[in-house]
Amino acid sequence: MKRQRGEGKVGCLVSLLLLGVLGAAAFKAVPIYYGNSELVDACGFIASGASRKPVEVLEREVKEKARSLGVTEVLTDKTALRITKAGSGESGTCTITLRYVQVIDFYGVYQWPLTTEKRITKPIFENIN
Numbered sequence: 001m002k003r004q005r006g007e008g009k010v011g012c013l014v015s016l017l018l019l020g021v022l023g024a025a026a027f028k029a030v031p032i033y034y035g036n037s038e039l040v041d042a043c044g045f046i047a048s049g050a051s052r053k054p055v056e057v058l059e060r061e062v063k064e065k066a067r068s069l070g071v072t073e074v075l076t077d078k079t080a081l082r083i084t085k086a087g088s089g090e091s092g093t094c095t096i097t098l099r100y101v102q103v104i105d106f107y108g109v110y111q112w113p114l115t116t117e118k119r120i121t122k123p124i125f126e127n128i129n
Contacts, residue, residue: 028052029104032114034071037104043096047122050085050094058083062096073100086126095121 042065050058062081066074074080080100086093097119104112 001009025106029112031070033100035071036114036116038069039066039071039074040098040116040120043098043118043120044122047094047120050122051124055083055085058094058096065088071100071102073102074098081118092124093121094124095119106113 039062043062046058046061046065053061059081062083063075068074073077077100080098082097084095084097086095099117101113102114102116104114106112
């Protein structure tokens with residue numbers, strides 16, 4: 001009878017290598033995806049409270065949030081951010097449009113473009129009692 005020891009050293013090493021590569025990729029990608037998601041959520045919150053603020057103040061708030069999250073594309077590209085307020089009387093809408101591309105660099109091996117095209121529209125109610 002032949003005996004088999006059942007060792008799987010090669011499979012274990014390949015699994016550990018694959019796990020390490022996935023961990024390194026997540027280390028690069030997760031902060032960029034998280035910052036992008038947080039900026040979109042913050043724009044929704046900023047648009048909700050836009051009733052008595054001019055567009056310049058709203059733009060400054062969005063850019064400050066982008067700076068704190070490390071989304072530099074909003075700060076450098078003139079077409080990345082557009083804010084409009086529309087309406088008459090006591091109600092209207094505030095629309096924040098984000099359109100930019102972030103590049104995730106995976107250690108010089110591969111670059112993944114993350115495209116963000118979001119349009120956030122929130123109603124503005126000035127005289128709510």
